[in-house]
Amino acid sequence: MGMREMQAMAYEHRSAPYLLLKSPPASGKSRALMYLxxxxxxxxxxxxxxIAVPERSIGSSFKPTxxxxxxxxxxxxxxxxxxxxxAGDDLGKGKIQAFKRFLDSDDETLVxxxxxxxxxxxxxxDPSRFNDTVxxxxxxxxxxxxxxxVLGRVIDEIMQxxxxxxxxxxxxxFRGDGINILESEDEAQFETVTYTYYDQLxxxxxxKSIGIGYHFYEGVxxxxxxxALDTTKKTIIHIPNVNSSESIGKHEEVDRILDQIGVVGERIGNANINRVTTNDGRDxxxxxLVDDNKESRDATVDYLQNITSRDEMDIIIALGMAKEGFDWPWCxxxxxIGYRSSLTEVVQIVGRATRDVEGKRHAQFTNLIAMPDGADEDRKKAVNTLLKAITASLLMEQVLAPSIKFKPRSRIKLGENVPKGTRIIEDENKPVSNRCADxxxxxxxxxxADITATPGAMKLMAGDENQGRLLREEDIKSVLRMREADLSDDEIDLLAQEIHLSLAAQATGGLIDGDDLPPDADVVGEKPPCDYTVDGQEETESYTDANSVPEPKLISRYELDSGETGSETYPSGRAGEKFLKVGSRFININNVNLDMISHINPFARGEEILSKHLTPDRLARVKDALTLPRNDVTEDEAVILLPRLKxxxxxxxxxxxxxxxxxxxxxxxxxxxxVENYLKKKQAVS
Known part of the structure; x- marks a missing residue:
C-alpha cells in the first residue's frame, strides 16, 4: 500500500485505541499518522x-497527500x-474559534x-466533545x-x-528532566511500536551512515x-542559546557567520535569505531564522516549507527553530554551537540531517564546544557540559548500532519465527508481566538514555572503572524503579541484567554473527536446543511442549575464567546465532551469565570519543574534575600543610x-x- 517499513509496523496496530509510536526523526511518522x-x-x-504539532513550521508535514x-x-x-x-497567533481567538467551528462541522481533519x-x-x-475523534x-x-x-493534563482529560x-x-x-512522559497506569494502556535508527538506516x-562529532575550541x-563548517555541505547551523556563556549576541553572531561564509549579496524577496559568494566563487x-522581524521570518519559513529541489537552499542559520520536525530533506x-543539556534536543537536531534523499550517503552531527579549562569551578562546569554532550553521543551510538533483541519464552507461540540473534528469556516457570515483556x-x-545521564554512568565515561558494579546494581535499577514502579523486584533485576548486556555488547564492539566467527573461535558453553524456528533457518527440534523446554545452562564467571567448564569448542558458521566476545572467548547470547560481563565498563567508548579531541593531559584533568571530592581546604590549613606538601x-x-x-x-x-587555584587567581588579579 505504499508504506515504508515503520509505517507498516504501525499500521498493524491500527485498531489500538491508544498507540505510542517511537521512531527516529525522518522515519515517516507523519505519513504513518495519516494511514492510521x-x-x-x-x-x-x-x-x-x-493532529497537534509543536510548532507551525511542522504543520506542512500534514498537507494533502x-x-x-x-x-x-x-x-x-x-x-x-x-x-x-x-500565520497568526497560535493562542489567538481566531484559531480557537476555528478549532471550535471544526468540532461542530462535518469536516474530518484538522492540524x-x-x-x-x-x-x-x-x-x-468539556472533554466529551472529543468523542469519536482520533x-x-x-x-x-x-x-x-x-x-x-499543561499538555500532559490536556491528554489526561481527553483520555479520562x-x-x-x-x-x-x-x-x-525520554525527557532530559527525568520526568515520566505518562503516569505508569496511563502508559500501560498504550500499545507501543518501536523503530530504531538502525532499523531506519x-x-x-x-x-547509509550517520556521524557524531565533537570539536573543542579555545577563546571564541x-x-x-x-x-567545523564545510560550506559545500547542505548545513543547518544552530547558534548558542542567548543566555549561554558562548553567546555574544544573536544578531552579531549571525553577521559574523555570514562574513566567514563569504560576501553577502542580494536578498531574496521579503524572506530573510541572502546570496553569499564564497572566497572560491560559489554562490x-x-x-x-534568527531574525526577530515577524513578517520576514514568516516569509522565510514559507520559502523553506515550499522547497522542492536541492539547489533552493544551502545553509540555514537558526536559534530556536529548525529542530524537531523541521523538514529539509537535503540537509x-x-x-x-554550545552544549545542549537535553538529550531529547540533541536527538531531534541530529534528525534534521537524516532524511533519505538521492545523492546523500552520509549525515553528520557536529557539536562545537568550549574547551574545559580555566579556574577550577569554571572547569568543572565545562566538564559537566562536555560529559552531557558525550552522553548524547553514547546514546546515539547505542541506537545506531544493532541492538540485542529479547523475547520471553512465554510469548513464543507454537511454530513462531523468532528473529535471528534473539536472546530468549526463560520465564516458563514464572512468566513475566505483560509490561515487562513489552x-x-x-x-x-x-x-x-536515562541511565547514561546518571552520576555513576558519567564517572564511568570519565574512566572510573571501579564504578562498574555500582552502575549495574544501583544506577540501572534506580532508573527502572522510577520509570516502572509497578514491576516486581525480580522483573527490575531481569531488565537491569538485559540492559547491562546491551551496554556491554556496545562496549566490546557489538554482537558477532555466527557466520562471522573465526575458524578457531573458542565458544564457551553448551549449544541450547533449537526448539523454535529462526527466520527460515532449518529446525532441529520443533517447539511443541512448553513444559518440556529445558533451561539453557548458564556458565559462571569462575568457570569462564578458570576454563573448567568442560565445554567443547564449536566451529563457526552457526547461522542465526549471535555471540558476545569476552576476553579471547565467545559466548552465545542465550548462554550469557551476567556475572561474565560485570567487569566490563559499558561506557569505555566515552574515553575514545574524548581522546579524539583532547590530549592525554587534558583528559586527565577532565577525569580529575569529574571525580574529585569537593575541595574544602581552607587557607589556614594550606599554610600549615604546605611544608609537608613540599x-x-x-x-x-x-x-x-x-x-x-x-x-x-x-x-x-x-x-x-x-594552592594552584590560589596562585591562578592571584596572577589573574595582578
Whole structure:
C-alpha cells in the first residue's frame, strides 16, 4: 500500500485505541499518522482527526497527500480553513474559534499546534466533545506526567473524559528532566511500536551512515568555525542559546557567520535569505531564522516549507527553530554551537540531517564546544557540559548500532519465527508481566538514555572503572524503579541484567554473527536446543511442549575464567546465532551469565570519543574534575600543610594523587589543588 517499513509496523496496530509510536526523526511518522487516522475514520467509526504539532513550521508535514498513488485505499485531505499552522497567533481567538467551528462541522481533519490544542481544550472545558475523534500528538515528548505540564493534563482529560483514540509519536521518548512522559497506569494502556535508527538506516536507499562529532575550541567559537563548517555541505547551523556563556549576541553572531561564509549579496524577496559568494566563487543561498522581524521570518519559513529541489537552499542559520520536525530533506550536516543539556534536543537536531534523499550517503552531527579549562569551578562546569554532550553521543551510538533483541519464552507461540540473534528469556516457570515483556520486546534504548545521564554512568565515561558494579546494581535499577514502579523486584533485576548486556555488547564492539566467527573461535558453553524456528533457518527440534523446554545452562564467571567448564569448542558458521566476545572467548547470547560481563565498563567508548579531541593531559584533568571530592581546604590549613606538601614532592618526585589509598596523601593532593587555584587567581588579579 505504499508504506515504508515503520509505517507498516504501525499500521498493524491500527485498531489500538491508544498507540505510542517511537521512531527516529525522518522515519515517516507523519505519513504513518495519516494511514492510521484514515483507517480509524473509514473503518473504525471515528468521525474526526485532530493532529497537534509543536510548532507551525511542522504543520506542512500534514498537507494533502495522494496516498492512493502507492496503493492505499484513501487520500489525505486537509481543507485550508482547518490548517491552523499558518500565520497568526497560535493562542489567538481566531484559531480557537476555528478549532471550535471544526468540532461542530462535518469536516474530518484538522492540524494545529500543541498550544492551540491546549487553549482550545481549556476553553471548551468539556472533554466529551472529543468523542469519536482520533487525536494525534506529534513530538509526544513535550507531554509530561508533571502536574505543571499543561499538555500532559490536556491528554489526561481527553483520555479520562471521552472515547477518543490517541496516537502519540516521538523520535525521543525520554525527557532530559527525568520526568515520566505518562503516569505508569496511563502508559500501560498504550500499545507501543518501536523503530530504531538502525532499523531506519537499513531501510534507506541512499543514506547509509550517520556521524557524531565533537570539536573543542579555545577563546571564541568563531576561531574554530572554519574547521567545523564545510560550506559545500547542505548545513543547518544552530547558534548558542542567548543566555549561554558562548553567546555574544544573536544578531552579531549571525553577521559574523555570514562574513566567514563569504560576501553577502542580494536578498531574496521579503524572506530573510541572502546570496553569499564564497572566497572560491560559489554562490550560496543562506537563510536567517534568527531574525526577530515577524513578517520576514514568516516569509522565510514559507520559502523553506515550499522547497522542492536541492539547489533552493544551502545553509540555514537558526536559534530556536529548525529542530524537531523541521523538514529539509537535503540537509546533510547539522552544526550545533554550545552544549545542549537535553538529550531529547540533541536527538531531534541530529534528525534534521537524516532524511533519505538521492545523492546523500552520509549525515553528520557536529557539536562545537568550549574547551574545559580555566579556574577550577569554571572547569568543572565545562566538564559537566562536555560529559552531557558525550552522553548524547553514547546514546546515539547505542541506537545506531544493532541492538540485542529479547523475547520471553512465554510469548513464543507454537511454530513462531523468532528473529535471528534473539536472546530468549526463560520465564516458563514464572512468566513475566505483560509490561515487562513489552519492554523486553520493544527495546531498551530509551532506558539507556536515562541511565547514561546518571552520576555513576558519567564517572564511568570519565574512566572510573571501579564504578562498574555500582552502575549495574544501583544506577540501572534506580532508573527502572522510577520509570516502572509497578514491576516486581525480580522483573527490575531481569531488565537491569538485559540492559547491562546491551551496554556491554556496545562496549566490546557489538554482537558477532555466527557466520562471522573465526575458524578457531573458542565458544564457551553448551549449544541450547533449537526448539523454535529462526527466520527460515532449518529446525532441529520443533517447539511443541512448553513444559518440556529445558533451561539453557548458564556458565559462571569462575568457570569462564578458570576454563573448567568442560565445554567443547564449536566451529563457526552457526547461522542465526549471535555471540558476545569476552576476553579471547565467545559466548552465545542465550548462554550469557551476567556475572561474565560485570567487569566490563559499558561506557569505555566515552574515553575514545574524548581522546579524539583532547590530549592525554587534558583528559586527565577532565577525569580529575569529574571525580574529585569537593575541595574544602581552607587557607589556614594550606599554610600549615604546605611544608609537608613540599616534603612529599621532594621524597616522591611526583605530586600526591587524589585516588591514593592513603587518606593523608589524598589530603595533600587537595592542598596542592588549592594552592594552584590560589596562585591562578592571584596572577589573574595582578
Amino acid at each position: 487516522a484514515l483507517d480509524k475514520l473509514r473503518k473504525q467509526g471515528l468521525k474526526k482527526a485532530i 495522494n496516498l492512493s498513488e502507492g496503493g492505499f485505499a484513501w487520500d489525505w485531505h486537509l481543507e485550508g480553513r482547518n490548517n491552523l499552522c499558518g 494545529c499546534t500543541h498550544a492551540t490544542l491546549r487553549f482550545a481544550v481549556d476553553e471548551i472545558a 487525536v494525534g500528538i506529534d513530538e509526544f515528548h513535550h507531554v509530561s506526567a508533571d502536574e505543571a505540564n 473524559g471521552s472515547n477518543a483514540h490517541i496516537v502519540a509519536m516521538t523520535g525521543s521518548y 537499513n531501510g534507506y536507499r541512499h543514506l 567559537y568563531f576561531d574554530a568555525l572554519d574547521n 550560496l543561498l543562506v537563510a536567517n 546533510e550536516h547539522v552544526l550545533t 519492554i523486553l520486546e520493544g527495546g531498551v534504548a530509551e532506558y539507556i 616534603e612529599f614532592f621532594k621524597d616522591k618526585k611526583r605530586r600526591p594523587r587524589h585516588d591514593a589509598n592513603d587518606p593523608y596523601e589524598q589530603r595533600l593532593a587537595q592542598v596542592a589543588q588549592f
